[in-house]
Amino acid sequence: MTAEILARIQFAYTIAFHYIFPPLSIGLGLVLVFMEGKYLLTKNKIWETMTRFWVKIFAIIFAIGVASGIVMEFEFGTNWAAYSRYVGDIFGSALAAEGLFAFALESGFLGVMLFSWNRVPKWVHFISTLGVAIGSIFSAVWILVANSWMQTPAGYRIVGEGAAQKAEITDFWAMVFNPSTVDRITHTLIAAVITGAFFVLSVNAYYILKRKYLEISVPAFKLALIFATVACVLQLVSGHSSASGVSVNQPTKLAALEGHYDSLAPVPLYLVGWVDQKNQKTHGIGIPGGTSFLIHQDFKAPVKGLSAFQPDERPDAVNLVFQSYHLMVLLGLTMIGMTLLASFLWWRHRLFTTKWLMKLFVIGVIFPQLANQVGWIAAEVGRQPWIVYGLLRTKDALSQSVSTSQIWFSLILFSLVYTLLFVLFLYLLNKKIKNGPYHLVNDEKHPRQEVMGESL
Numbered sequence: 001m002t003a004e005i006l007a008r009i010q011f012a013y014t015i016a017f018h019y020i021f022p023p024l025s026i027g028l029g030l031v032l033v034f035m036e037g038k039y040l041l042t043k044n045k046i047w048e049t050m051t052r053f054w055v056k057i058f059a060i061i062f063a064i065g066v067a068s069g070i071v072m073e074f075e076f077g078t079n080w081a082a083y084s085r086y087v088g089d090i091f092g093s094a095l096a097a098e099g100l101f102a103f104a105l106e107s108g109f110l111g112v113m114l115f116s117w118n119r120v121p122k123w124v125h126f127i128s129t130l131g132v133a134i135g136s137i138f139s140a141v142w143i144l145v146a147n148s149w150m151q152t153p154a155g156y157r158i159v160g161e162g163a164a165q166k167a168e169i170t171d172f173w174a175m176v177f178n179p180s181t182v183d184r185i186t187h188t189l190i191a192a193v194i195t196g197a198f199f200v201l202s203v204n205a206y207y208i209l210k211r212k213y214l215e216i217s218v219p220a221f222k223l224a225l226i227f228a229t230v231a232c233v234l235q236l237v238s239g240h241s242s243a244s245g246v247s248v249n250q251p252t253k254l255a256a257l258e259g260h261y262d263s264l265a266p267v268p269l270y271l272v273g274w275v276d277q278k279n280q281k282t283h284g285i286g287i288p289g290g291t292s293f294l295i296h297q298d299f300k301a302p303v304k305g306l307s308a309f310q311p312d313e314r315p316d317a318v319n320l321v322f323q324s325y326h327l328m329v330l331l332g333l334t335m336i337g338m339t340l341l342a343s344f345l346w347w348r349h350r351l352f353t354t355k356w357l358m359k360l361f362v363i364g365v366i367f368p369q370l371a372n373q374v375g376w377i378a379a380e381v382g383r384q385p386w387i388v389y390g391l392l393r394t395k396d397a398l399s400q401s402v403s404t405s406q407i408w409f410s411l412i413l414f415s416l417v418y419t420l421l422f423v424l425f426l427y428l429l430n431k432k433i434k435n436g437p438y439h440l441v442n443d444e445k446h447p448r449q450e451v452m453g454e455s456l
Helices: 003-018 022-042 045-078 081-115 122-151 172-176 181-209 214-249 251-257 290-296 318-347 355-363 366-381 404-435
Strands: 156-159 166-169 269-276 281-287 386-388
Touching (some): 003 045, 003 366, 003 404, 022 045, 022 122, 022 214, 045 081, 045 214, 045 404, 081 122, 081 172, 122 172, 181 214, 181 355, 214 251, 214 318, 251 318, 269 290, 269 318
8 A cells, every 4th residue: 555545544544533522522512511401490319410420421432532632633744744734824723723712611611510519509510511512512613614624725825836835824714614614514513413412312222221210311311312303303404505515615526425427417316326436337226316406406407527527636436435425314314213203202102112213222322423434434535636625635745754664553553542442432431331320429319200101
C-alpha cells in the first residue's frame, strides 16, 4: 500500500472509533437534562436515582471519548502536514473555538455534575448538567463547522505561491455558515439525539424484559422513546434537506451516492443495488426517477452523472459510497418504524408486553451507531479525490516525510490501544448496567409504582 492509502486508513480507523462516543454523550446529555428537570419539578426520588445512574454511565462515555479523540489532532501534523499548512488558519480557528468555548464549558461543569450531588443546591447541580449538555453540543458545532468548510469552502482567499500557498479567512461568518454548515449540523445533532435515546432504550428494555428496576426502567424507557420518535421523524426531513444541498454543492458526491453515471437520464431512487464501477453501470431495485423527483420534483428531470466529470474528479470508491449511503437510509427507516410502532403500542397499553419489539430495542443500540459510521463514510469518501472540495486534493495533503513503515507501526499501535480502550469501555459499561441504579442512593427506599396499567 502507498503512504497515502495507509494514512487514510489510519485516520479513518481512529476517527471511526472516536465517533462512537461523541454522539452518545450529546444525546445522553440532553436526556439527562430532562431526567433531572423532572426530578426538580416532581421531587420524586425515582427520577433522582435514574439521573444518578445515567450520570455515571455518561462519565465513562465522556472519558473514553476524550482519550480517543486526542490522537486525531496529532495526525494532522504527522501524516497530513501539507493539509495543516494549507488550511491551518481556517481549520485551526474552528478547533480553537471548540476548545475555548465548548470543551472548557463542558469539562468545567462536568466536575460539578459528577461530584457535587450533596454539596450544592439541587438547582445548581441541574445547571451543571445543562452546562455539560450545551457544551457537548457546542463542541460538535465547531468541529462540524471545520469539516463543513472542507466540504463547501467559503469566506476565504488563497495567498502565496507553490508550496507556500495557503487559505486565509476573509469573512469569518461566511466561513462558519458555509453552504453545508446548517444542514450538516442539524443532521448530525439529530443523529446524536437518536444515538443517546436508543442507548437509554436498549438498557431499559433489557431491565424490563428481566423485570428489574421497573419503577425506574419504565419511565426512563418512555422518556427516551419520546426523544427517539421525535428525532427519527425530524431526521427524515433533515436528510432530505442535506441531500438537496449536496445536489447543488457537491454534484459528484450526489452521483456517487446513487451510483449515477448517465447525465441524460433521470436518477432512480435505489432500494438495493450494486455499482459496477468498471463498466460504469448500477444494477438494483428502485423507484424510477425517484431521486430526480426528490431533487427537482420531476420524475423525468435529468441529473448530472459521474460521466460528466473527469475521471480524476470522481470518488475513487463509488460502490462503497453507494452501499454506505443506502445502508444509512435503511437503518434510519428501520429506527423510524421501531419508534412509531412503539409509540402506537404505548398508546394502546401494549408496549411492554410486546416482547419481540422490546428485544429488538435491546439490540437496537447498534442501529444508530452503524448509521453514524456509514453516513460518515458516505460523506467523506464521497468528496474524494478532494480533502478540501475543489481546492486541495487528498494526495497533495499528505506529509512528504512520512514513510509507509512509520504509518504501519503507528496504525498497529493505535489498533492495540483502541482495542484495549474498547474492552475497558465494555467492561465498565457492563458492570454499571448489571449493578443497576439502586445502589447509588445510599440504601434509600424507592416507592413502587404501577406500570401504566400494563401487566408485565
